[in-house]
Amino acid sequence: MKKFLLLLLICFAQNSFSQNTKKDNVLVIDEPTKTPPPQGSNPNEDNSIYNTAGIDIRPEFPGGVTAMNSFITQNFKSPKEGLKGKIYATFIIEKDGSLNDIKILRDLGYETGKEAIRVLKLFPKWSPGQQKNKTVRVLYSIPMIIN
Template sequence: MKKFLILILICYVQNTFSQYKEPIIKVDPDAVINKSEEIPTVDTTPEFPGGPEALHNDFLKKNYKMPNVSNLKGKVYVTFMVEKDGTLSNIKVLRDIGYGTGEEAIRILKLSPKWIPAKKDGKPVRWQYSFPINVTGNEPPSAAKLNNFPQNSSVIPVIEEENQVYNTAGIEVRPEFPGGEEALNKYLKDNYKNPQKDLKGKVYATFIIEKDGSLSDIKILRDLGYGTGTEAIRVLKKSPKWTPGKQNDKVVRVLYSIPIIVN
């Protein structure tokens, strides 16, 4: 009886430890799950050499180049296939926060050393793997230099650049669609035309809300195909002007991201 209880306790501890160490996306709007089309389950999942701590604290932290953007903070969600020989293939960005954060994630993963592949019945198998990369923007070099002016300098530093783009995270006054979020959802629902019958899902778009409330630099992070991204751009280009964001009581440009429901 004691041996049986000890065996159960060991299994529980191993299961808890593996769940803690495995850096998969558990709370993600797209419900990303590590999987493989060929096999539903494996005996052991792929692992970066040295484990998750080596992946995040050594490899990613030391090699990922953070963008020079003030107040930028968020996560880049990536997915890729760990092949039987441990190499990574089919590297994709599910969602980024702009400013080249997705491209940088792909660059880093292409440089990754070989992983320990997943195993099924003692044999290496291909396995799709997903996880988030934490991103925090750096202060732009020009702003850093201006901050270093001596107090008795005759030069008046201007820290905020005229065309600086802020992220919604940390901004004092967020931009808003006229009428608020409910009005935005109604606008999208009334104007978005589903290009494919019975197609359902979400299109993720990002754009800059200019100081005059107009939208610029409209981009599609991910769509459903069949022209769903093109239709999203068309609708956003027709959008009425927003109430712009503010920082330090000044109207500023703000990067904004939204999901558009297609049904």
């Protein structure tokens, strides 16, 4: 009987502690709004968010990946000398090519997440993604390499 009660107590404790979720690991700047997302040149009613792996034409930074990396290195101002590493960010590329819902998944500390969001907001408009000849919203994730 004692073993059964001990087992029940352990299961109850594990269940109660497993319900806690942490939201502190993600830095969110853009709060969700009730307004519809911006439309591109081909407006459609589909406001679903697609993954880059499942669409026909992926969104692209003007000039490609190398231009995006050089844009980041030119505009990112490191808050501390000698700071190296990767900052992981996700955002939604809207139908008009603008960025929305920017989130920092992992940063280096020292306010590098806020600086990464500032740089991402400076990005020019992307060429939007397409699925079945319709412009769609796409969730995109990038590692920002800081040297």
